[in-house]
Amino acid sequence: MTKTRPAAKATATSSRAAKNAAAQGEAQGTERRRRTLRWTAAIAAAAAVTGGLYAVFSSSSSSAGSGKATYQAGTPGIGATAPGFALAASTGKKISLAGYHGKTVLLYFQEGLTCQPCWDQMTDLEKDAAKVKAAGVDQILSVTSDPADLITRKTKDMKLSTPVLSDPDLAVSKQYDANSYGMMGTSRDGHTFVLVGPDGKIKWRADYGGAPKYTMYVAPDKLLADLKAGEAK
Template sequence: MVLKVGEKAPDFELISNDGEKIKLSNFKGKFVILYFYPRAMTAGCTREGLRFNELLDDIKKLNAEVLGISSDNVEKIKKFAERYDFKFKLLSDSNGEVIELYDVKKKESSNLTAERTTFIIDPNGVIVKVFQNVRPAEKHADLSLAELKKLVNQG
């Protein structure tokens, strides 16, 4: 069962595209848009990443960070980030621990692939929004930014 609004976001530590160890808890005090995507270098995942990249300045102005997670290895996400000049961190969950922890494994897939799912996590580490079955063509990054704006204006 995918984690729900109001639940504490499980902490984790993964290696980023630049080889840095990243913990979710390092972002306490900020909003985090945590998005899971199936595979680097595919059309939908590229479109989704590029749009988050375009909106990153607006997202950062709202005291928020973007983290993308897939089961790709570090070398693949490094190439992906470099090719498209992503300014946010991509994280490698090659053993699938975080994908399992957040229960976003693609159900019909025999290999370890994440279902497109996005969590918005508040500065206290609580999940405040979940987008499931995301379609990159539906301007998902824009919806995430709009939701973040609503959340910030409520606070």
């Protein structure tokens, strides 16, 4: 009878372990790819629905630009301390509100990847950066519930420099009640802007995304006019 030497046994065991580890790693990679594909498909389907609703509820750029966009003002409102947060961002790092203490920050809660007008909003605000700065805004931070990796890809595709923060479980959005003003119910944010002053207090708030118009875009001039008027009250 031929006996297997200990060294040979160890080598065989090590080889099996390596094969098992490789198989497990491949399975995990496959599952991650499947999850990404499922998420992408879900986003595409939701985008189609949102696009249809966007056509139906025509309070988009045309109505906003003509000065017809109106807004509600939820809570926390003017004078309240803005809830703090630290979220993964399209910059590849975590961004916190506390990191902007001493500056005026405009928070922009939006529906995310399913809402192209929301991204067009950021594009146009970046084009009007000088006007935004003149209005006293030092930084815009956008918040949505989509995964950080997909947000990062979107911002790169659109060549956007505005940091977009991922709030997947709506923990921060719910603190601001920003998920109560959109056409997708409470599962996503609507179209909410919150101006936070250097002292961390809310100076102005506008929830444009609510019923019955479900506004998903506000022309920058209209938005900044509303901001200035709201601060003056």
